[in-house]
Amino acid sequence: SQTIHQWPATLVQPVGSPLSLECTVEGTSNPNLYWYRQAAGRGLQLLFYSVGIGQISSEVPQNLSASRPQDRQFILSSKKLLLSDSGFYLCAWGSRGLYEQYFGPGTRLTVT
Amino acid sequence: AQTVTQSQPEMSVQEAETVTLSCTYDTSESDYYLFWYKQPPSRQMILVIRQEAYKQQNATENRFSVNFQKAAKSFSLKISDSQLGDAAMYFCAYKDQGGSEKLVFGKGTKLTVNP
Numbered sequence: 001s002q003t004i005h006q007w008p009a010t011l012v013q014p015v016g017s018p019l020s021l022e023c024t025v026e027g028t029s030n031p032n033l034y035w036y037r038q039a040a041g042r043g044l045q046l047l048f049y050s051v052g053i054g055q056i057s058s059e060v061p062q063n064l065s066a067s068r069p070q071d072r073q074f075i076l077s078s079k080k081l082l083l084s085d086s087g088f089y090l091c092a093w094g095s096r097g098l099y100e101q102y103f104g105p106g107t108r109l110t111v112t
Numbered sequence: 113a114q115t116v117t118q119s120q121p122e123m124s125v126q127e128a129e130t131v132t133l134s135c136t137y138d139t140s141e142s143d144y145y146l147f148w149y150k151q152p153p154s155r156q157m158i159l160v161i162r163q164e165a166y167k168q169q170n171a172t173e174n175r176f177s178v179n180f181q182k183a184a185k186s187f188s189l190k191i192s193d194s195q196l197g198d199a200a201m202y203f204c205a206y207k208d209q210g211g212s213e214k215l216v217f218g219k220g221t222k223l224t225v226n227p
Binding site for chain 1: 116145147149154155156157158159162164203207209213214215217218219220
């Protein structure tokens with residue numbers, strides 16, 4: 001069966017520091033991968049998605065970037081965090097035969 | 113752009129009773145998918161049920177069922193025999209059949225189950 005991992009689970013970072021969140025998927029090949037952000041009391045907002053290695057699509061221009069160095073690895077980064085980057089970040093995977101997406105456990109990021 | 117609206121920020125139900133959560137959406141597409149996700153306190157999003165727009169039959173998964181009204185662009189979730197473990201945020205989501213990879217989410221409904 002497929003499993004999706006995210007780390008770290010919780011992160012507290014000062015403004016201006018860099019960020020790297022990692023997501024890996026097991027049990028499937030060539031998945032579509034997604035990064036979402038959930039602000040307090042709101043639904044999920046798609047940040048980036050990838051349909052293959054090195055292929056990244058950005059949905060919202062902002063202080064963040066994403067990379068996919070391996071088939072089942074998706075990384076969310078920032079060079080300098082802003083207070084507004086605080087939130088709950090969720091990674092998800094999907095496949096071309098499926099239309100639903102399956103989510104990881106998430107990372108709670110607090111920028112201080 | 114597609115939008116999803118959940119008009120009930122909070123709902124409550126007695127254990128063993130039935131509750132219905134509402135969702136409406138706006139799209140000009142004819143082929144699409146609709147989903148209900150559950151987010152318990154752990155905050156991991158869990159897929160509850162999905163509906164293909166081309167199917168007239170309403171989807172059912174155990175105690176969870178939907179009422180899909182395509183013309184009205186309505187997609188409600190019914191939870192029967194509510195259990196304490198059903199307490200969570202519930203999100204309605206939409207996805208085009210083709211083109212965009214994006215899931216569009218509503219803002220969620222917080223469901224409380226009273227013992």
